[in-house]
Amino acid sequence: MNTANLLEIKNRINAAALRAGRDPSDIELIAVSKYKPAEDILEAYNAGQRHFGENHVQELVSKIELLPGDIKWHMIGNLQKNKVKYIADKVCMIHSVGSVSLAEQIQKEAEKKNCDVDILLEVNVAGEESKSGFSAEEVYDAAMQIAKLSRVHIKGLMTVAPFVNDPEENRPVFKKLHDISVDIERKKVDNISMRELSMGMSGDFEVAVEEGATFVRVGTAIFGERDYSKK
Ligand SMILES: *Cc1c(COP(=O)(O)O)cnc(C)c1O
Numbered sequence: 258m259n260t261a262n263l264l265e266i267k268n269r270i271n272a273a274a275l276r277a278g279r280d281p282s283d284i285e286l287i288a289v290s291k292y293k294p295a296e297d298i299l300e301a302y303n304a305g306q307r308h309f310g311e312n313h314v315q316e317l318v319s320k321i322e323l324l325p326g327d328i329k330w331h332m333i334g335n336l337q338k339n340k341v342k343y344i345a346d347k348v349c350m351i352h353s354v355g356s357v358s359l360a361e362q363i364q365k366e367a368e369k370k371n372c373d374v375d376i377l378l379e380v381n382v383a384g385e386e387s388k389s390g391f392s393a394e395e396v397y398d399a400a401m402q403i404a405k406l407s408r409v410h411i412k413g414l415m416t417v418a419p420f421v422n423d424p425e426e427n428r429p430v431f432k433k434l435h436d437i438s439v440d441i442e443r444k445k446v447d448n449i450s451m452r453e454l455s456m457g458m459s460g461d462f463e464v465a466v467e468e469g470a471t472f473v474r475v476g477t478a479i480f481g482e483r484d485y486s487k488k
Contacts, residue, residue, distance in 0.1 A: 259479075260300065263301055266286060266478055269463055270284055270473060273462075274466055279466070284470060285472050285473075286306070286473055287331050287455075288308065288480070289310040289333065289480075290309050290310065290311060291311050292316075297480055299324065302324070307327065307328060308328075308329045309330055309331065310332075310333040311333065314337075314343050314344055318343050329349040330349055331350050331474075332348050332353065333353055334353055335353060335389055336354075336359060338362040345367055345370055346374075349375070350376065351374060353389070354376045354378055354403075355390040356399075360409050364407070364409050367408035377411070377455050378390075378399065378411060379414075379416065380392075380393060380414055380415070380434060380437060381393075381417075382418070382430045382433050390415075390417075396414070397441060400441055404446050410450070411448065411450065412453045413438060414438050414455070415454075416430065416456050418430045418457075418465075421461070424461035425464060427461045431468035432468050434454060435468055453471045453472060455470070458474055458476070459475050459476060459479075
């Protein structure tokens with residue numbers, strides 16, 4: 258972890274926002290700390306960072322226990338239904354809801370815990386085989402079904418764009434997620450907000466900001482390469 262990296266990313270987000278005529282304060286940086294030790298998170302925290310993203314339930318839960326209570330945790334990874342119970346009342350938002358049945362499971366746990374859960378619908382915009390999420394075609398109907406769940410609140414959309422060498426290649430993906438959110442917003446359905454767009458990672462977050470991201474999820478560019486051999 259390097260505080261200078263964090264500040265540089267923030268400056269680049271601000272510059273991208275201004276280029277696009279947006280207010281930089283409308284974009285929240287989520288520091289993706291998966292595979293990184295608690296000390297790295299604390300260092301970023303001490304530099305003022307409050308939003309962190311994790312993609313494994315167990316790792317997320319143990320970090321929540323160790324770290325300051327005012328951190329806003331974002332679940333950004335594939336979430337198994339049997340693990341919803343461990344995080345439903347502990348996270349700021351679940352970004353990776355890619356099925357109606359997962360949303361129903363979140364509702365069940367939220368009822369038990371008497372809490373409300375904010376979620377994003379994950380859309381596999383590029384239609385990649387390896388990625389989870391709703392297809393662009395099915396997300397609208399899914400949103401209508403999930404909107405009926407009293408304790409689950411749709412706040413917007415999320416996508417994991419393809420891995421590309423030139424970030425410009427992902428501009429159409431980000432544009433499309435934005436277009437889908439505008440279409441859904443237009444229907445003015447109770448319990449659906451399309452305020453948030455979670456898109457953009459280390460390699461392409463500036464393009465995502467130019468295309469309307471409100472959350473960018475940046476790991477490597479802040480914390481350095483991940484070591485997948487240890488955890
Ligand atoms: C790991 C991860 C990120 C961060 O990726 P970097 O390329 O390290 O910035 C963002 N979003 C999701 C869903 C991830 O799993």
